[in-house]
Amino acid sequence: MEEFARVGDVELCYEVLGEERAPTVLLVMGLGLSMDWWRDDFCHALVDRGFRVVRFDNRDVGRSTHLTGRGIGPWGFLTRRADPVYTLGDMADDAAGLIARVAPEGAHVVGASLGAMVAQEIAIRHPARTLSLTSIMGRPGDRRTGKVAWRMVPEFLRPPAADPVEGLVASFRRIGSAGRTPEDDEDVRVTARRAFARESGDGGSRQLAACVGERDRTADLRALACPTLVIHGDRDRVITPSGGRATADAVPGAELLTIPGMGHDLARWTWPVILDGIARVASRTRA
Structure with missing residues (x-):
């Protein structure tokens, strides 16, 4: 069931799954994507591993507060120049405020893609709220590592597809993991339709500006x-x-888990390894 929390100047839409007394995992999704993209089966698998799961819409997506102001266009993306309306740090403060609301004892913070960078900022800016950190498909913001491969640049410049759902299916095939299956494609269709029904506005371009303008x-x-x-x-x-390697190199004692064949997605075949990893790093906190 969706709930809402006022955090500073924004209202966040979130959902809680699992037992109230179980340790909390906060899931932070990536660029322009609502909490729906943390698929139900993934969340339930975390619950089955003994966690309470909180997923939420970042500011500017889903049913959370949508802001105003310019985002970033193709030229700004290509030249890495942005004048963001807000920063990844602001997004991290939103998430930390949600942790304070739903898990005062702290949460295991998990972020994917842009969400990984936000998760890093949560751990940096709010260490008392962060029990452990799992950074998936992220980078440290040093502008040397984790760059977009040139052959992927057109993906960010494509005009909207005539059928946005099938356009997303095709996009995930291009950027995603080897071994994606028809089930993964159907996941995209189901999730996209659900997300589009909850979405309004153009927050993805403002989130992209925050990402392009990230700090080291x-x-x-x-x-x-x-x-x-x-x-x-x-x-x-x-x-x-290189973004993952640089992140792991920077954090004292961090574990680096490289998954052969995984692209920029969460294909179902990667889930067992990722879920086991989240549980493993969380157990280090419990210990």
Whole structure:
């Protein structure tokens, strides 16, 4: 059941699954994507592993507050120039405020893609709220690592597809993992229809501006004390694997888990490895 929490100047839409007393995992989704993209089966698998799961719409997507102001266009993306309306740090503060509301004892923070960078900022800016950090398909913001491969640049410049649902299916095939199945394609269709029914506005372009304008977090990552897992696919061409390696190198004691064949998606065949990793790094906190 969807709920709402006022956090600073924004209202976040969120959902809680699992037992109230179980340790909380906060899931932070990527660029322009609502919480629906943390698929139900993935969340229930975390619940089955003994966690309470909180997924939410970042600001500017889904049913959370949509802001105003310019985002970023193709030229700004290509030249890496942005004048963001808000920062990844602002998005992290939103998430930390939600943790304070739903899990005062803290949460295991898991982020994917842009959500990984937000998750890193949560751990940096709000260490008392962060029990562990799992950064999936992320980078440290140093502008040297985790760059978009040139052959993937057209993906960000494509005009909208005539059928937006099938356009997303095709996009995930291009950027995604080897071994994607018809079930993965159907996941995209079901999730996209559900997300589109809850969506309004153009927040993705403002989130992209925040991503392009990200700061270098390397020095702050070196000061983290929470157990940290970094997950990256060796086939990722949207945030190339050097971003994952640099993140893991920066965080003291971080575990780097490289998944052969994984691209810039969460194909179902990657779930067991990712879920086991989240549980493993969380157990280090419990210990």
